[in-house]
Amino acid sequence: MKIHQLSLFLENKPSQLTEPCRLLADAGIDIRTLTLADTERFGILRLIVSDWEKGAHLLREAGYVVNVTEVVAVEVPDRPGGLAELLGGFENTGINIEYMYAFTFGHGDTAVLIFRFDNPDAAIERLKSVGINVLGSTEVYRRIEK
């Protein structure tokens, strides 16, 4: 149910983003979605790729510091209030969302969001108990292909 996310440390200077993307492209690894967290001093590039193990290996070989984190892909109804309802499910549970970002595609009347929880297992259990669809990596990939 959890998806592996790769995070890369980048220095905050021009063209730092190009090289890792090119490395993945040359190996035929598809970037499903990404987000860049930037500060004045450095950046963290977070990626969901088609083959995380190969991707992580490749990037480490090239000298990047790569961190692998488990994140959760959640299907959210694409209508006003869809996200608010989902987030409401976490009220009073003590589960913290570290950060989140969206997939670039939609599917019918739903959107897919990536959540980084402090406790992903508890979060998944909670989501399921309130009837929200959590996607595994094969499912996520199938949806992209459709």
Next chain:
Amino acid sequence: MTIIPDEDSLDLHPASVPDYMQVPHMRALQLERLRSTVRRAYLHVELYRQRMDQRNVRPEDIRTLDDVIRLPFTVKADLRDSYPFGLFASPLQEVVRLHASSGTTGKPIVVAYTQHDLAVWTDAMVRTLAACGLGCGDIIQNAYGYGLFTGGLGAHYGAEALGATVVPISGGNTDRQIMVMKDFKVTAICCTPTYFLHLLDRAGEMGISIRELPLRVGVFGAEPWSDSMRSRIEAAGGIKAYDIYGLSEITGPGVGSECRCQAGLHIFEDHFYPEIIDPDSGQPVAEGEEGELVITTLSKHAMPMLRYRTRDISAFVPAPCPCGRTLRRIKRITRRSDDMFIIRGVNVFPSQVESALLAVEGTLPHYQIILRREGGLDQMEVHVEVTPAVFSDKVGALENLHNKLAQSLYQTLGLRVEVRLVAPQALKRSEGKAQRVIDQRNLDK
């Protein structure tokens, strides 16, 4: 005091016998060799003759070891000025090896060895490796660079003469180093301490735990490193990490070495005569006080060195060593008299920066200090490489690390400095000596 013999003292290497010589005998031997070295230097090297004449000192005036202070100092610039062969005391036909040290500015310095000098050097290196607990049966991976740098060949011949199995892998190609270490069941490695940290990092990335390999000893030299760095290396590598000392001008590695007590470095005094002086006045400091290490070679033929100023700051360790060696010890060198820099009126040594970075949990000290002058004001920036151990996907965790580093530096130096987290490998990796300080202040003016 109790003498704790080496575990393998029954199996003492014959070369190590002078390590245990009675002190009066050692002093007599030193005096005899000092007199012969001074005579040789005076007769064959113009620079020494001129300087001694200026001071009105003749070789026969050296009657006791204390007379050494009547001799002139020699500094690195003398070697550069006499480039390439100006300080040789042997005809070139007798010189069988030349080495050169990378000059940071301009010409390198050249050092020469006769057959006899190579035997002296090998003897010192055998005793160094034996003091680190190595012997026949050990497999030694020599990752010092082979070539003009004295580290590679010095350790190589010492290890062979010791009777160990030598893997002459030289520096670089880290993945292959790790493969060889694992596949050849290497028991000891010779390299710079920062290169070993790099090996540990890289092995981790390759999924190999050096702790679990047969490696048991690290023989580290060619750059200053701290006790906290040692603890880190020993814990992460599952090894005993020994500090060795040497410099090309004197012979190369093998001038001094720690023993298993890891409480100061024994100087191989039958070949090298050490003094500690006040770097400003040039006068000897009181016994046990800190000062600049000065060395006179006692056995070398091709290139005798009279009172060479090493610029390394140390002190004699007063008490005899529990290992039983009677050789005098010096404290580990953590700084040089010339690597100190002054920023906004505060004296800073790179070793202080290192201990501040180490104090922050999980940070391996790949760092560089950049000094700049902006608007007439000195600025100091410390670049610290991000390692897999401290990296996080969360911005807050990295900002927290950044703040902790800045805070630790402020506490240690009493100075606000800019910290910058940089990508791994962004700082040039050292296979020789790490360049810790980049001073751009003159260029920026």
